[in-house]
Amino acid sequence: MRQLLLCPPDHYGIEYEINPWMSRARGADTPLVQAQWKGLFEKLSSLDCKIELIEPRPKLPDMVFTANAGLTVGRRFIPSNFRHEERAGEAPHFARWMEERGYEVVWLAKDLYFEGEGDALFGGDVLFCGYKFRSDINSHRAVADVLGCLVISVELVDPRFYHIDTCFCPLPDGGAFWFPAAFDEYGQRTIRDHLQDLIDVPEEEAVHFSCNAVVLGRDIVLPEGAPKLVATLQDRGYTCHPLPMSEFLKAGGACKCLTMFMPQRESVE
Amino acid sequence: MFSETVILRGHIIDSLILPKVLDQILTQGGDFKIGEIKIGQNRVDQSFARIEVSAPKHETLDDIVLRLRQHGAEVIEKADVQLAPAPADGVFPKDFYVTTNQQTFVTFNGAEIEVHPALMDCAVEIDRESRRATARKFHEVRRGMEIVVGHQGIKVVPVQRSTSHTDVFEFMSTNISLEKPKSGIIREMATELQRARAEGGKILVVAGPAVVHSGAVPHLVKLIEWDFVDLLFGGNALALHDIENALYGTSLGIDLKRGSLAERGHENQMRAINVIREAGSISRAVETGGLKTGIMAACVRKGVEFVLAGSIRDDGPLPEVITDTLEAQAAMREKLTGVTTALMMGTMLHSMAVANLLPARVKTLCVDMNPAAVSRLTERGSFQSLGLVSDLEPFLRELTNTIAP
Numbered sequence: 074m075r076q077l078l079l080c081p082p083d084h085y086g087i088e089y090e091i092n093p094w095m096s097r098a099r100g101a102d103t104p105l106v107q108a109q110w111k112g113l114f115e116k117l118s119s120l121d122c123k124i125e126l127i128e129p130r131p132k133l134p135d136m137v138f139t140a141n142a143g144l145t146v147g148r149r150f151i152p153s154n155f156r157h158e159e160r161a162g163e164a165p166h167f168a169r170w171m172e173e174r175g176y177e178v179v180w181l182a183k184d185l186y187f188e189g190e191g192d193a194l195f196g197g198d199v200l201f202c203g204y205k206f207r208s209d210i211n212s213h214r215a216v217a218d219v220l221g222c223l224v225i226s227v228e229l230v231d232p233r234f235y236h237i238d239t240c241f242c243p244l245p246d247g248g249a250f251w252f253p254a255a256f257d258e259y260g261q262r263t264i265r266d267h268l269q270d271l272i273d274v275p276e277e278e279a280v281h282f283s284c285n286a287v288v289l290g291r292d293i294v295l296p297e298g299a300p301k302l303v304a305t306l307q308d309r310g311y312t313c314h315p316l317p318m319s320e321f322l323k324a325g326g327a328c329k330c331l332t333m334f335m336p337q338r339e340s341v342e
Numbered sequence: 343m344f345s346e347t348v349i350l351r352g353h354i355i356d357s358l359i360l361p362k363v364l365d366q367i368l369t370q371g372g373d374f375k376i377g378e379i380k381i382g383q384n385r386v387d388q389s390f391a392r393i394e395v396s397a398p399k400h401e402t403l404d405d406i407v408l409r410l411r412q413h414g415a416e417v418i419e420k421a422d423v424q425l426a427p428a429p430a431d432g433v434f435p436k437d438f439y440v441t442t443n444q445q446t447f448v449t450f451n452g453a454e455i456e457v458h459p460a461l462m463d464c465a466v467e468i469d470r471e472s473r474r475a476t477a478r479k480f481h482e483v484r485r486g487m488e489i490v491v492g493h494q495g496i497k498v499v500p501v502q503r504s505t506s507h508t509d510v511f512e513f514m515s516t517n518i519s520l521e522k523p524k525s526g527i528i529r530e531m532a533t534e535l536q537r538a539r540a541e542g543g544k545i546l547v548v549a550g551p552a553v554v555h556s557g558a559v560p561h562l563v564k565l566i567e568w569d570f571v572d573l574l575f576g577g578n579a580l581a582l583h584d585i586e587n588a589l590y591g592t593s594l595g596i597d598l599k600r601g602s603l604a605e606r607g608h609e610n611q612m613r614a615i616n617v618i619r620e621a622g623s624i625s626r627a628v629e630t631g632g633l634k635t636g637i638m639a640a641c642v643r644k645g646v647e648f649v650l651a652g653s654i655r656d657d658g659p660l661p662e663v664i665t666d667t668l669e670a671q672a673a674m675r676e677k678l679t680g681v682t683t684a685l686m687m688g689t690m691l692h693s694m695a696v697a698n699l700l701p702a703r704v705k706t707l708c709v710d711m712n713p714a715a716v717s718r719l720t721e722r723g724s725f726q727s728l729g730l731v732s733d734l735e736p737f738l739r740e741l742t743n744t745i746a747p
Binding site for chain 1: 351352353356357358359361362385386388412413414416
């Protein structure tokens with residue numbers, strides 16, 4: 074059974090602007106925030122997984138996006154080194170929480186920006202890592218050193234899709250769905266080289282963060298607003314669970330950003 | 343060319359980072375050389391590449407490197423040159439770096455500076471304030487000047503040999519071609535001169551008095567009149583024999599038409615010197631009509647600059663002859679800017695002296711009837727020299743016939 078880490082949105086809000094989605098003039102509607110997060114929590118709970126919760130901390134509104142806590146493989150946890158000072162305060166809380174639960178915490182060098190699962194997703198036995206807006210490409214090398222796996226670094230070119238998990242979602246049968254224009258030409262080529270059966274998401278659906286989905290076996294929990302993608306995935310035998318995510322989209326996040334796998338992979342052999 | 347060395351590490355092959363970086367260097371107007379590459383054997387093994395990135399301008403290189411850093415390129419910090427003060431006027435510090443005639447860069451405060459001029463057998467002076475690197479001869483150095491010592495922080499960029507089959511220097515570089523058909527080589531030399539002129543390069547002619555003795559004056563005059571000569575270097579003898587010939591029809595007393603000693607011919611040289619000294623200078627003698635024909639007169643009429651360097655056995659000398667060797671060297675060096683091709687004929691001493699002042703990028707054509715002179719000139723380290731063993735008159739006759747407009 075998969076284990077997931079979530080963080081209740083008690084302190085969530087748009088308090089700064091560190092991506093094109095965020096605008097302090099357009100705050101989140103608190104009751105709706107609670108309702109949408111509860112919707113996600115309940116949906117995931119109804120699927121085959123176990124959910125752990127970390128206590129939210131005041132003044133860390135984005136702590137709700139646990140995907141950026143770090144990357145967990147087996148019993149090892151690589152905490153994030155956030156690029157923006159606004160989020161840097163989250164890292165010690167996540168690291169301590171993981172350590173208390175017996176995970177081996179492996180920090181990367183402080184000068185290497187790395188934003189966890191938000192920029193590092195396994196597709197098959199390859200770890201696809203995004204770089205430029207948030208994570209540094211040099212952090213990928215350090216992650217490869219720690220994990221001993223093949224890391225494919227792909228450049229993100231559209232600031233709206235600043236983490237790889239906003240535009241790329243690997244599937245358990247070896248494919249993925251993605252928004253190709255979020256990657257540079259070399260990134261697109263290398264993803265095509267390594268994965269077969271790629272499902273291109275049209276821009277009008279990608280902007281609803283349709284790729285920011287939590288895949289649990291044959292179940293896919295994703296933000297609503299992507300009827301074409303849902304139809305394609307259902308044709309391939311997946312069950313889709315679209316959820317309203319409007320309040321989290323205001324911060325540039327959705328289902329996957331709100332979730333971290335513990336671990337994302339048991340091992341990389 | 344300015345350059346930086348960068349290192350790429352990681353899964354750079356599978357991620358297509360290496361090809362991306364190389365493509366970006368080229369599309370941004372740079373160039374690269376892969377110094378070292380290690381490709382991981384297994385799927386999870388990381389690869390490594392050391393790449394020398396170069397660009398014609400410093401700003402272009404900075405832009406390229408800035409972009410490459412985003413893709414994980416680490417820049418290898420360059421070590422600065424080491425400096426020591428000159429202990430006295432005219433003396434370099436111990437271990438001073440000796441220049442070549444190749445384009446040279448020194449790293450100072452982390453930035454590359456080109457050494458000017460590209461002159462061999464000098465030391466490099468660094469001026470901290472103006473951030474200039476200058477090649478200095480012994481006599482130019484002053485006590486306390488900061489001079490580069492050792493080899494750290496120095497980059498020499500050799501002239502690339504042409505790989506084009508249309509370039510004469512490609513197939514005969516530094517060959518004196520004794521056994522090759524002369525007319526073919528002369529044709530190639532003519533093409534080279536035409537190309538230099540078409541491309542706006544300056545053509546330097548270094549000539550000895552043999553041009554006059556061999557009866558080649560009319561041919562060289564034609565080259566001057568057809569604008570194939572921008573600069574003439576020689577000694578007292580070249581000018582003097584030319585003027586003696588122009589005024590009296592003899593060269594060292596020999597009647598050039600008949601080839602025999604003219605009556606009282608030995609006096610002609612002295613009388614020629616006197617005519618010019620009386621006029622005040624060669625230029626003045628031409629302007630006042632005292633000197634009408636010959637190489638020097640053609641130069642004055644066409645405004646071709648000349649430098650005449652003196653030597654210990656000179657008669658006279660003529661007023662324009664610079665008798666101080668350091669001064670003569672400085673005068674030559676000053677005029678060499680912009681020279682792309684040098685035709686050196688019939689004077690080993692002047693040719694060697696000039697060759698030592700030329701940057702390696704200047705193409706040199708050497709013609710002498712003495713094979714030893716030709717080989718010494720063509721083998722002195724110039725990357726683009728072409729030699730021909732020939733008497734000067736037939737050479738220049740054929741060259742002018744080929745070039746004739």
